[in-house]
Amino acid sequence: MPFNDLSNLVITSTNPCLLVYLVDQSQSMQGFFGNANHPKSIEVANAINDILYEVGLRCIGPSAEIKNRFEIAIVGYGKAQNSVQSAWEGQLQNRWVVSIKDIFDYPLGQENEKPIWIKPYANNDTPMTKAFENAYRLCQDWINWGNHRDCHPPVIINITDGEATDAGYSYGPLKEQVERIKSLSTNFGNAFVLNIHISSQAGERKLFPSSLHASDRFGNLLFELSSPLNENMLRIASFHGYNVQPGSKGYVFNGNASDLMNFLNIGTPQ
């Protein structure tokens, strides 16, 4: 059955959108971005806290009420050995999908007069396959709940600096999990999977490519597994100065801190 036109869909509290952020919390996240003076884990936590704040700005109404236009999951992987857990803390601890209203009702604290929700971790290995498996279950349950089939398809954004430690030699299990997520759909299309690979090294950056033949085998895999940007994402990417065209994929290799924040903005539907 053909999908409805996504460009005609307005994200509202009646038709919210699910965002799932998969956050690498493995040991290598202790490394610094190229010229930055923070570990990558801190930059990522800051970027996630910032994007939650930006989403809040889009959802606040004239009477200062937060409209539930977005429901958000933050899944951390690698905080403990081979484990995946919800990254929400404080009063949201152990919850998986949280409405933007609840997010603003229960922040973890404030930094520089802005609320924060998650803290940085850089501890163990990189069980990315497990994280995608978890995202699949969250998205499937979310789509099957209430009227969510009439909503924007879920957007899954994976932020990593390395290679999955649970994907096997041929990456078969990881491929399988990501393809399962991409096969999930609402009446407005398939779920989007976007991947950003951040790096400590000042290597060549690949920003939203439409084809990729990198020497990095895992980089090629993440590119293959990423969804193409939709019309709206292309527009925002152009606005941020990226050279994109139809067919560009939601994938960044060797991204820096600024790419990370832009990437999160591009991946968050308007």
Place this chain on the structure above:
Amino acid sequence: MKSKIFHTHKKSSILYKHIQDKFCVNGKISCIAIADGTTQSFRSEYWSELLVTEFCQNPTFNSSEFIIWAKHLAEKIQSTNPKFSENPAIASLERRKFNNGSTSTFMGIQFVSSTAFNFISVGDCNLFLIRNSGEISTFPFDSIDGLNENSSFLNTVNLLNETPSPIEFYNKEINFEKGDEIILCTDAISRLFLSDRKWIKEIVSLDNFENFIERIEELWAANLLEEDDITIIYLSDLNSRSIDIIPPADFSFPSPPPPPPPIPPIGGEGENNNLIFTSMDIQTIMHNFSCIQKDFSEIKKRQKLHENLLLVISGLLTLILVVLFFQVYMDTEPISDSSSTSKSEKNLPFEKTFESGAGKK
């Protein structure tokens, strides 16, 4: 001039009081203004209302004078001390929005003679002039692309900057003839009219507010019209002074059905169940269950391993005992066989073994 005003808020605003489009008609000086406050900016409805009401008191069509005038109004807005939410996280959002200022587009006209009016606009409002001949002229945009490309607006903070970002004004004197009709529109309805001019006649010919709302809802449902606040000021008989269809201030759309709670309650209706679980609670419980299940299976595995180890150890012990027994037995038997021993000797096998060993030497 005979005016018809069509004005309604987007459905998601629910109540008319939340409309961010504002208009003002001052018949005394034949001045009309519309403004569209942007949803994302801080309480833009106050800003758009201030713009139209002040403009209709004291209109100006010179862009430099307009900026000075608007700057004065912006000072009023930014010098207020708004009360923010008690929730610190929400207050932080409000502060950020306040610091970014209130934003609105604007269009104003004033009739200067029986054949001409002055026009000024900033942003994506549009004017349609239907000539007596049926020809339709549009100002300032004649296409949807042109309208979409214009991102200029009046922002309170920008106006107060020492060097504000450039504001793109459109201003001119427009001539008209007897029998011409003028329509002032905010952006969403302008896009509809620019997409196909047939909509202009259809909408402005509606004769009451109920029919207008019905038609707009149909257009929203068919995705032909963007769901946004709508303002249309239609001026037909430019010598008359009547105004029709002032939208009722108490108008509201029915509240949309409550969104499915992110947290679905469990337990039938009417069931006095104090334990309300949410879908996320259930997810958490399921997750915890699966963890417990994993832990149990791990414990079972270990138990099985321990059992097997115990079995192996006891088997080994038994084997050792049997071997020892046989060794002793085998070592003692030949002695017993080779010499006739008394009952008491048989009861001392080790001693006997020693003796027998010594004997072999």
